[in-house]
Amino acid sequence: MKIRCILLAPVAVLFCTASISATTISHTWVSGSGNDSNACTFASPCLTFTGALAKTTAGGIITAMDAGDFGPVSISKSVTIDGNNLGSITDSNSSEIMISITSSSANVIVQNLTINGLGSASYGIDVTSGNLIVDNCRIMNFVEDGIFFQGTGNLTVENSRIESFSGTHIVGILIDPSAALNVVMRNTVIDASPVSANNAGFAVNQGGPVNASLQNVTIMGAGDEAVYAESGTIQITGSVLTQSWTGVYANNGATISVASSMITANTYGVCSNTGSKIRLDNNDIYDNTTAIGNCGGIVKTSTTNKVSGTIAIPAADISESVTF
């Protein structure tokens, strides 16, 4: 009996090793007490998202089974990462991106997760290629952008909070489109404060074309613009743009439409630069130093906005046409 036992043990170990490296499963698990040499099953969870991703089939899901800090992860295949309102990625490495997505074929969902750069790490989520849905996440304490979305694909952010920027001249969500892409942000707060840091809340660079729809969004504390676009079309509804330098800024030919929203307590409420266009319908625009700045572009207003404060554009430029 003793001899048989000794012979069997190495065989079992070899079998296990081969099984782990060769097989991926569709639902993997991480745990605060896991180990990345495990198979990442529920019964044998891994310790990090990176460790679990290697064992997750494309299109699969990684779930946090209990509380833990599961580390930064670079993603090049379709996957769902579910922090389960228990897990976080907390990392202070200044060169670190918490979640990096690098493949155009990657459809990635991140949900129920706190992503915390501790005032040192660079980006929350950096997408160089691929599609991303962020739902019920908190992205905080970064020295660069909360979400930096480049390339093509679709971005959806909902039920989330992006705040506590530590750098200057950075952006809560920065869209840098090299081709056509669609963005939806819904039921989300971006706090770009402190105002002294000259940050922006939501910004779209040149390129695209981009379609962006912002719904029930609060953007505040931007030392630059709460919403800024230099390409594409952006529609905003049911939102609050407040306590920033400029609430809404269209530049370089961008078109921004704002309806049923509040634009309040900014230095400039609205600014449409040369060649650009801003539509305003049924908004409450109060307590800005200048409600509508004269920035050289078109501002179309329905007759249903309520405005206090200075209007710097010529009176003739305030259209009351409903066809705008």
Added chain:
Amino acid sequence: MKIRYILLAPVAVLFCTASASATQISHTWVSGSGNDNNTCSFASPCATFQGALANTSSGGIITAKDAGDFGKVSISKSVTIDGANLGSITYDNGNGIYIAASVNVTVQNLTINGLDLASYGIDVTSGGIVIIDHCRIMNITYDGIIFAGAGNLTVENSRIESLSGSNVTGIYIGSNAAENVVVRNTVIDASPVLAENYGIFIASGTGPLEVSLQKVTVMGAGNAAVFTYSGTTEVTGSVITQSSDGVVAASGAMISVASSMITANTIGVCSGTSSKIRLDNNDIYDNTTAIDNCGGIVKTSGTNKISGTITIPAADISESMTF
């Protein structure tokens, strides 16, 4: 004393076994470390929703007590399934939740993930009263929710997305019986646009069918965001965007859209022959064609703001508030 102890032990085991098979309790529990041979009580949780359902009395509730993957479930009695924001149904074929009897079912706080392989998220064939609240239904190759038969469907605070097939639908409503549907504070992402998918599709039928969409976002539909062949549909406080067609009524269906945004679609609004679309206080921007001439009636209140092409005759744009 020693003899009595030995005799009693087997009796206790037998009693437990009989209890599990014969007795149902109103509140059962599942756990990632549970076992379906248990009684599904909090102290002795089961491993699967299907296992727990067998031990749950009609009208009862199954709750996830911790994280886990609790498997597909076929339901034929009234029950509430509560994932407690911890549990999921992750599966690679068939239906995540199948409701084949006319019963009252609530599903809440649950992620249903078809892994780009399974056909349906929630399949209701007989109607009943079905409530979906705080759920995520994702990676489905056919429909996120398909609801057929008489009854009521309510979907709220949920997300339906990552449809993997083509010509598939986020929420599909179809039957020849009376149905009431409410979708509220929910996102349906039917992308990719290339896939010819629908966000919400209401099939032809005798109904009567009443659908209310409130504070809903429907986007990324390669076919139509909202398409109806029958009944009446009212939409308010919603965003219909980034789709091929925004709102389409056909075959005599009626859609009323108020205080919503219809934006960045190829065609914003299309009312087919003998159909009717009412538009009040909407923002209709950045569509290639805002209102297309599809042969039916489009009534506008005078309070919509519209950019882009309008191909219906100017005389057909009513500015009456009585429409």
